[in-house]
Amino acid sequence: MDAANAQDPMVPHRYRVAEVWEELDDVTTMSLLPVDGPPRPFKAGQFNMLYAYGVGEAAISISGDPAVPERLIHTTRNVGRVSAALTRLRAGDMLGVRGPFGSDWPVEDQKGRHMLFVAGGLGLAPLRGAVCQALANRLEYEEVSLLFGARSPDDLLYRSQVAEWGAFSGANVEVTVDMAARGWTGHVGVVTTRLERILGTSDPANVSVFICGPEIMMRFTAQDLTELGVPASRIWVSMERNMKCALGFCGHCQWGPDFVCKDGPVFRYDQIGKRLAIREI
Amino acid sequence: MQAAPGDSFVISSPAPLIGALVGAGWRVIGPQEVDGTIAYEELRTADDLPRGRTDDQEAGHYRLTEGRPEAWFDYVVGPQSWKKWLYPSRRKLWSATKTADGFEIDDRAEDYPKTAFFGVRPCEIAAIERQDAVFDNGSFTDTDYARRRAATLIVAVQCARSAATCFCASMNTGPHAEEGFDLALTELDPDGDHRFLLQIGSAQGAALADGLPLRDATGDDHATARLAAAHAAAQQTRRLPADIAPRLKGKEDHPGWQAVAEKCLHCANCTLACPTCFCSDVEDTNDLTGDHTERWRVWDSCFSLDFSYIHGGAVRQDPAARYRQWLTHKLSSWHDQFGSSGCVGCGRCIAWCPVGIDITEEAAVIARDDG
Numbered sequence: 001m002d003a004a005n006a007q008d009p010m011v012p013h014r015y016r017v018a019e020v021w022e023e024l025d026d027v028t029t030m031s032l033l034p035v036d037g038p039p040r041p042f043k044a045g046q047f048n049m050l051y052a053y054g055v056g057e058a059a060i061s062i063s064g065d066p067a068v069p070e071r072l073i074h075t076t077r078n079v080g081r082v083s084a085a086l087t088r089l090r091a092g093d094m095l096g097v098r099g100p101f102g103s104d105w106p107v108e109d110q111k112g113r114h115m116l117f118v119a120g121g122l123g124l125a126p127l128r129g130a131v132c133q134a135l136a137n138r139l140e141y142e143e144v145s146l147l148f149g150a151r152s153p154d155d156l157l158y159r160s161q162v163a164e165w166g167a168f169s170g171a172n173v174e175v176t177v178d179m180a181a182r183g184w185t186g187h188v189g190v191v192t193t194r195l196e197r198i199l200g201t202s203d204p205a206n207v208s209v210f211i212c213g214p215e216i217m218m219r220f221t222a223q224d225l226t227e228l229g230v231p232a233s234r235i236w237v238s239m240e241r242n243m244k245c246a247l248g249f250c251g252h253c254q255w256g257p258d259f260v261c262k263d264g265p266v267f268r269y270d271q272i273g274k275r276l277a278i279r280e281i
Numbered sequence: 282m283q284a285a286p287g288d289s290f291v292i293s294s295p296a297p298l299i300g301a302l303v304g305a306g307w308r309v310i311g312p313q314e315v316d317g318t319i320a321y322e323e324l325r326t327a328d329d330l331p332r333g334r335t336d337d338q339e340a341g342h343y344r345l346t347e348g349r350p351e352a353w354f355d356y357v358v359g360p361q362s363w364k365k366w367l368y369p370s371r372r373k374l375w376s377a378t379k380t381a382d383g384f385e386i387d388d389r390a391e392d393y394p395k396t397a398f399f400g401v402r403p404c405e406i407a408a409i410e411r412q413d414a415v416f417d418n419g420s421f422t423d424t425d426y427a428r429r430r431a432a433t434l435i436v437a438v439q440c441a442r443s444a445a446t447c448f449c450a451s452m453n454t455g456p457h458a459e460e461g462f463d464l465a466l467t468e469l470d471p472d473g474d475h476r477f478l479l480q481i482g483s484a485q486g487a488a489l490a491d492g493l494p495l496r497d498a499t500g501d502d503h504a505t506a507r508l509a510a511a512h513a514a515a516q517q518t519r520r521l522p523a524d525i526a527p528r529l530k531g532k533e534d535h536p537g538w539q540a541v542a543e544k545c546l547h548c549a550n551c552t553l554a555c556p557t558c559f560c561s562d563v564e565d566t567n568d569l570t571g572d573h574t575e576r577w578r579v580w581d582s583c584f585s586l587d588f589s590y591i592h593g594g595a596v597r598q599d600p601a602a603r604y605r606q607w608l609t610h611k612l613s614s615w616h617d618q619f620g621s622s623g624c625v626g627c628g629r630c631i632a633w634c635p636v637g638i639d640i641t642e643e644a645a646v647i648a649r650d651d652g
Contacts, residue, residue, distance in 0.1 A: 094383030247421040251560030257617035280602035
């Protein structure tokens with residue numbers, strides 16, 4: 001390649017915030033439009049490096065529908081310096097975007113099967129695009145299910161859209177919370193307590209599962225699913241690690257032999273399941 | 282004399298070669314004595330080379346001492362490596378300035394003139410090649426690294442002596458390099474018929490050699506050079522087994538990790554001295570007005586606690602987990618990622634560890650099946 005003229009992959013493209021939605025107390029969703037060129041297509045499960053002027057970059061999953069690449073949708077929780085700056089952005093503000101990066105949810109490959117999404121808390125954000133994709137072709141899947149767990153009713157992300165998926169889009173939706181609150185009439189308990197019910201009468205060998213949530217939740221969910229007969233090669237998880245470059249250069253996201261930024265974040269469970277049980281790897 | 286790649290000649294001193302490089306407009310970087318160590322800095326003439334110096338290295342120990350007065354290259358590697366020139370410890374990625382409705386990005390790259398690395402040891406050629414694979418990984422290219430690398434000429438110096446910390450022979454990275462250089466010098470017989478074998482490695486190297494006072498190399502010159510390499514290899518007592526990579530797999534719970542963690546200060550010296558370690562962090566700096574900001578890439582180390590931080594805390598809290606990450610990455614998972622070991626046997630991490638932890642010993646402990 002011509003090094004002199006190549007685009008440095010560490011330099012972001014400028015985007016502008018189009019809309020902002022307050023999701024939860026500390027969580028906002030924003031849509032972004034490119035300033036410097038055409039929008040770049042992405043796949044569900046991939047992520048971008050979002051740059052807040054003068055503060056820094058963070059890896060944030062893409063939550064938009066890949067069928068609508070004109071707008072980038074990102075959901076961010078305020079947990080640190082960069083994410084605080086990102087959640088402070090308002091319509092019209094400029095930010096930097098590098099990406100899209102990483103592996104994606106192989107949602108097309110699961111046609112004909114029972115497509116089950118298991119999300120824990122903010123883990124629904126990286127799954128949202130894949131759910132949209134599956135529901136757009138609902139009849140090509142035996143079943144489309146979402147098992148969504150959160151700490152409390154106040155932590156349920158995309159609440160109205162989740163309800164819509166269940167009511168009008170043909171998804172089988174189960175929502176559960178770890179701790180109920182006044183007015184909560186739904187299930188109480190961690191997601192693993194609802195796995196048998198959401199699988200229903202499906203042949204477990206014909207079930208495909210995408211899981212995203214805290215590492216311990218993904219580990220036990222995948223473990224229980226395999227015990228219920230779902231093939232380990234039909235389960236995918238999305239990993240999170242510290243990332244500075246998203247290019248495989250900075251070394252921060254290494255997880256065993258994998259760079260989460262480019263070999264992941266979506267991994268097939270049969271290839272990494274053992275590693276999920278190793279402490280501090 | 283018309284030189285071509287693969288040819289060998291004899292030259293009486295390295296001085297005319299440095300003169301030719303400087304004369305042809307190359308910035309020449311080579312070994313110099315700085316703060317009691319061998320450092321790679323800009324050379325103006327051959328007089329800048331640390332002639333007559335040798336080194337004394339052991340675990341946690343490095344001293345430059347008086348060597349054979351005539352010898353130009355009797356020392357081996359110091360704490361620095363060439364990575365500081367190809368992959369600087371601090372590099373501005375880009376800067377941005379606030380505008381009325383956002384910001385403008387300025388990504389002009391720092392100047393890197395055509396540069397000759399003079400005195401690159403065989404293990405260091407291997408280290409540069411390991412970093413080449415890291416920074417052009419099949420998915421992405423580090424454009425700044427690629428630009429520097431393309432503008433760099435390599436003049437190797439073959440090793441005629443090993444330090445006690447060297448173990449390149451067991452890593453197949455030295456003490457003699459067959460390729461990976463534009464020119465290579467081997468110092469022959471400094472106490473007698475003092476001369477240098479000059480090997481031509483590339484067309485660019487050949488063009489430079491053409492103007493030098495050379496004579497054809499004889500069988501005796503080649504035999505003396507082979508003997509020097511064999512002598513250097515025979516001096517090495519440390520080694521890593523060829524099958525170390527698979528033998529470190531599945532050893533995450535080996536008690537040896539805790540044992541080494543009790544000695545390790547997690548100071549990161551080994552990762553900074555290592556010529557292949559490539560991890561980096563990014564820092565943002567703003568001026569007082571906030572109207573101007575810069576992003577800098579700086580070297581980082583997997584030994585620091587913040588390195589693995591994600592929301593909720595660092596993934597690798599335990600120093601044993603951090604040492605395990607470094608050693609298993611270097612010697613084992615590097616093979617999965619890049620098809621080679623991340624270790625070239627230069628011994629820097631052994632010499633520059635303040636408590637003298639020896640990677641060859643620790644790897645052997647973990648690789649033992651009875652762990």
